[in-house]
Amino acid sequence: MKNVNIELLKEQENENNLNRNFALEAVRVTEFAALACSSWIGKGEKDAADQAAVNAMRDSLNTMDIDGTIVIGEGERDKAPMLYIGEKVGTGNGPAIDIALDPLEGTDLCATGSPNSLAVIAFAKKGCFLHAPDVYMDKIAVGNGLPEGVVDLDNSPKTNLQNLAKARGCDVSDLTAVILQRDRHEEIIAQVREAGARIKLITDGDVAGIISTAIPNPTSDIYFGIGGAPEGVLAAAALRATGGQMQGRLKFYDDQAQIDRAKKMGITDLSQKFTHEEMAKGDVMFAASGVTDGFMLSGVKHYKGRNITQSIVMRSATRTVRTITTEQTLK
Numbered sequence: 001m002k003n004v005n006i007e008l009l010k011e012q013e014n015e016n017n018l019n020r021n022f023a024l025e026a027v028r029v030t031e032f033a034a035l036a037c038s039s040w041i042g043k044g045e046k047d048a049a050d051q052a053a054v055n056a057m058r059d060s061l062n063t064m065d066i067d068g069t070i071v072i073g074e075g076e077r078d079k080a081p082m083l084y085i086g087e088k089v090g091t092g093n094g095p096a097i098d099i100a101l102d103p104l105e106g107t108d109l110c111a112t113g114s115p116n117s118l119a120v121i122a123f124a125k126k127g128c129f130l131h132a133p134d135v136y137m138d139k140i141a142v143g144n145g146l147p148e149g150v151v152d153l154d155n156s157p158k159t160n161l162q163n164l165a166k167a168r169g170c171d172v173s174d175l176t177a178v179i180l181q182r183d184r185h186e187e188i189i190a191q192v193r194e195a196g197a198r199i200k201l202i203t204d205g206d207v208a209g210i211i212s213t214a215i216p217n218p219t220s221d222i223y224f225g226i227g228g229a230p231e232g233v234l235a236a237a238a239l240r241a242t243g244g245q246m247q248g249r250l251k252f253y254d255d256q257a258q259i260d261r262a263k264k265m266g267i268t269d270l271s272q273k274f275t276h277e278e279m280a281k282g283d284v285m286f287a288a289s290g291v292t293d294g295f296m297l298s299g300v301k302h303y304k305g306r307n308i309t310q311s312i313v314m315r316s317a318t319r320t321v322r323t324i325t326t327e328q329t330l331k
Contacts, residue, residue, distance in 0.1 A: 022097075022123050023313045026287035027324055029060040031309045033103045033119035034289035038300035041292060042113030049110045053103035053119055053291075054083055061099070066090035071129050072100030072122075072230045085131075096126040100234050100280075106205035109292060116205040116294035121287055122237035128281040129237075130274060131265040132229035135258050136251040139206070139232050141223040141276075143214040144243030153247040153273055157188055157224060158195040164222055172196045178209045178220040185225050192224065207288075208296055210235035214244030215312070216321060219295045226251060236279035238286040241314030242321060246276035284316040297323075305330045 036056035040049035054074070061068060068090040074082035083089075083101060090097070099121065104110055106117035122129075140153050142164060150167045151160040157177075165172045173196045179185055181201040192199055200220055202209050206227035212219045232248045239246050252258045252270060259270065289311040290297030301308040307328045314321045 023285050023287065023315055023322075025064055026121050026123060026285060027289070027311045027313050027326075029057055029064075030119040030121055030287050030289035030311055031326055032060045033057040034291045034300050034309055034311075035307055037104050037110060037119070037291060038302070041110055041117075041299070044111050046107035046111035050082075050104045050107045057101065057103040057119070057121070058083055058089065061089040062091070064090045065094035066097045067092050067094055068097045068099050069126070070101065071098045071131055072233050074103070098124050098126050098129050100124075100129050100230070100237060102207065102231065102234060104291065105207050105231070105234075105288075106291070109204050113292060114203065115292055116202065116208045116296070117291040117299070118205065118208055118288045118294070118297065119291060120207055120234055122234055122280070123285045124237070124280060125282050128284065130233050130279040131267075132233050132250070132279070133258060133261045133265055133267070135229050135255075135262065136226050136253075137229035137232040137248045138226050138251055139210065139223060139235075139246065139248045141210045141213050141235065141239065141246040142221065142244060143218050146245065148245070151222065151245065151247075153249055157191040160222065160224075161192065161195045161197050168221070173198075175221040176200055176219075177222045177224055178202060178212060179223070179225045180204070180206055180209070180227055182225070188224050197222075205294075207231045207235050207238075208294055210246065211238045211242075211288075212295055214239050214242040215296060233279045234286070236274075236276035237284045237316075238288075238314055239276045240280050240284045240316040241286055241319060243319060244276070246279075248274050248279065280316075282316075285314070287311060287313040 033053040033056045037049040037053040070087045073085045101121040105120045109117035161172045176198040178200045210223045290299045292299040298310040309326045311324045
């Protein structure tokens, strides 16, 4: 058994004490958001569920001693009372922190009582998150323990699956790809099936879909497809902590208004292929709490005067992933 240098681990923890404290605070923020929207599970009111999660997340963030700025949120200022891009949160009495969040990732999943709805947040030092406009992003992601560049967004699905199978020492038929069930993905789905891999189709929630490739005991091997760019940045933050790999490219579909917004946000090369390390730089912390049951986390449970939540928190500085179950007794 390999010896563990406890003193070195302690030293790393001390050096990153700020992030460790933020990790615990972040879990509290996502827990409150998950609890707030849980009363709307299965009621068909996705906007009401989203608003409940937004209100709880904003209230929680505003108790933190940070000078926080939302850089990945739910739209621009005119979309308030959503947590909008550019909104300031926190007491202002602390470090400058950029925040990426989705108070309710999978609003339709919550409204229909379907799996994999989450409350999600990520923290980084100022300037470390890609300021991605609310457009689509073409994405590919795999888990950890693989050669750098084992998959590439510019390769065909077949080539990526063959390279991944070779690196894993298995057959393509042993691999499972997770893909959003959308009309735009019909060709990708056909190519993956022709290559011989299995497919897990998901209706929503591509943050959870991407992370499913990189968590301990992963439930899929590779993610393909086009989803939201803000969700891509959130997923990249998680993969920074788990050691997975991801690439993304913004998709504008010749929409000049979107192109102008991207340029205003600092995107100069519209065809750039971003890695997860370019989307989420430096020390990054990611947390999520389950709203509905899923393949990553259990959803909120209300049982005999108790609220039970399950959350995951990840830190890139120490490559730690912790699953936390919290039980709150109601007064």
